[in-house]
Amino acid sequence: MTPPTASPDAFAALRFADFQRLIASSASASFAGQAFSVVIGYQVYQLTGSALALGLLGLATALPTLSLALLGGHYADRLDRRRILLVTRALLVLSGLAFAVLSLSGSATSVVLLFALVILMGFARGFGDPASSAFETRIVPPGAYVNASAWLGSVGQAAGILGPILGGVILAQFGASSTYLLMAALYGVSWLALWRIPRIPPAAPAGRDGVRASIGAGLRFVVRDQVLFGSMALDLLAVLFGGAIALLPIFATDLLAVGPSGLGVLLAAPSVGALVVMLWMTRFPPLRHTGRWLVLSVALFGVAMIVFAVSRVFWLSWLALAFSGAFDGVNMLIRRAIVRTRTPDDMRGRVGAVSLVFIGTSNEIGALESGVASHFLGVVRATVFGGLVTLAIAAGAGWRWQELTAWELEQEYKRHATSEAQPA
Incomplete structure (x- = not known):
């Protein structure tokens, strides 16, 4: 098998100013998500002492995103993708602030509200993730798609390594509420980076098919x-x-x-x-x-x-x-x-x-x-x-x-x- 062909420019995607903003947004959101995964699991277990609660937490995290993904994909092809991302990232900022306020009570009765906020974040991701993957391709030309994916993937993996460490240190030193504030701040940085990217109109006019026909x-x-x-x-x-x-x-x-x-x-x-x-x-x-x-x-x-x-x-x-x-x-x-x-x-x-x-x-x-x-x-x-x-x-x-x-x-x-x- 022939080895991979060398690319003349390892920084091809990074030479586009809008991609620099996109990767800054992605990095901030990835670190926020990793910090959140540490603190929410730890907090739910501290409040309940239940392994079942942790299993239900995973279900509450995944199901809203997966159940809304196809609907989110439909709207990502019908509406302004940048606007969808701005709205969903704003919801994540507000969720982080709500988690921080709720965590100050420290009461076991707040577990239900914690789960409700987790589900709300899942809805935001269900609409935001399809728009995000579609939006990336409007930032760089086709010849830089793999280079852009490699840089975005590198950022995601770096967040997977360092994000839990950062979240764990903040949680141990300052508590859950401060960790959620950090999450909200990082999502805020992600929102600002997206806001600095100019609106990119759709390449084709929006279709008129119904939701079911569009998803099909x-x-x-x-x-x-x-x-x-x-x-x-x-x-x-x-x-x-x-x-x-x-x-x-x-x-x-x-x-x-x-x-x-x-x-x-x-x-x-x-x-x-x-x-x-x-x-x-x-x-x-x-x-x-x-x-x-x-x-x-x-x-x-x-x-x-x-x-x-x-x-x-x-x-x-x-x-x-x-x-x-x-x-x-x-x-x-x-x-x-x-x-x-x-x-x-x-x-x-x-x-x-x-x-x-x-x-x-x-x-x-x-x-x-x-x-x-x-x-x-x-x-x-x-x-x-x-x-x-x-x-x-x-x-x-x-x-x-x-x-x-x-x-x-x-x-x-x-x-x-x-x-x-x-x-x-």
């Missing part, structure tokens, strides 16, 4: 495109069966005996691997044999999880998780490139929403699958089984979706360049 058109568009559908389905199945993040507390406690501190280091490992590969791909994007790289990254993800399952040495386990994050990072960047280059502008919100549902479903149901499989097979055999299934999925994808494996980003860029050069 988006779903049909994805299903009919073998490259789009194959990349999303491959990611969903790989994470559904191959992921084992939900089982890390068992590995850290019973198999590696590294305790809570070791668990934190293990949890950071996939983000470290993903961050490294995303920074690498700002300079060396996989322009040729891109579809093959996608399928190969899924297969190697499965291998990494098998190595992690059988390892009883901490450093080897950490490396295996880091490599799993690196291969998942390759998968994510290529999948995002496919979505951005193969979707017309008037469909970006709906296609982005479908992708969001695929990703959210794989993460949430994947955690459930890991728990059920480990209950019946044992944690090690369940993780090995998941890795083997992931290898089989990659092999099946290479056989079933041949158009996906033949897809090349370089050819997609040439197609865009040719269409832009043609007279209107």
Whole structure:
């Protein structure tokens, strides 16, 4: 297989002032979200002492976002995407302030209100996330899509590493209310950065289809495109069966005996691997044999999880998780490139929403699958089984979706360049 072709400019996307504002907004929002995930879980457990409450918290976080994603995608293709983002980020700022005020009471009776605010934030993300993924492509030209995705992904992974640390330190030193104020301030910075981006009018006039017909058109568009559908389905199945993040507390406690501190280091490992590969791909994007790289990254993800399952040495386990994050990072960047280059502008919100549902479903149901499989097979055999299934999925994808494996980003860029050069 030919190695990735070098990009002449690793900072191509960053040379656009509006993308600089977008990445500042994304960084602030990512750090705010990571800080929130630390404080809300800790606070709910402190108030209730219930593991069930933590499970319900995960449900309250995910369900509103996933249930509204398709509707959010519809409106992202009908309304001003920048305005949607400004409204939803403003709601997140207000939610942070409400959390801070509520946390001052410290009463267990406030748990219901905490959950209500979590659900409100989920609604905001359900509308905001599809608009965000669609808005990115209006900031940079098609030739910089992968570079922009790599930088945005790098910011997200850095937030995944440093955000929980920042949130935990603020929580330990100043309490929950101060941590929520920090979250609100970071979302405020994100709002200001978005506000500085000029309004970008839609590339095509808004459609007149009803909501149901509009959402159906988006779903049909994805299903009919073998490259789009194959990349999303491959990611969903790989994470559904191959992921084992939900089982890390068992590995850290019973198999590696590294305790809570070791668990934190293990949890950071996939983000470290993903961050490294995303920074690498700002300079060396996989322009040729891109579809093959996608399928190969899924297969190697499965291998990494098998190595992690059988390892009883901490450093080897950490490396295996880091490599799993690196291969998942390759998968994510290529999948995002496919979505951005193969979707017309008037469909970006709906296609982005479908992708969001695929990703959210794989993460949430994947955690459930890991728990059920480990209950019946044992944690090690369940993780090995998941890795083997992931290898089989990659092999099946290479056989079933041949158009996906033949897809090349370089050819997609040439197609865009040719269409832009043609007279209107």
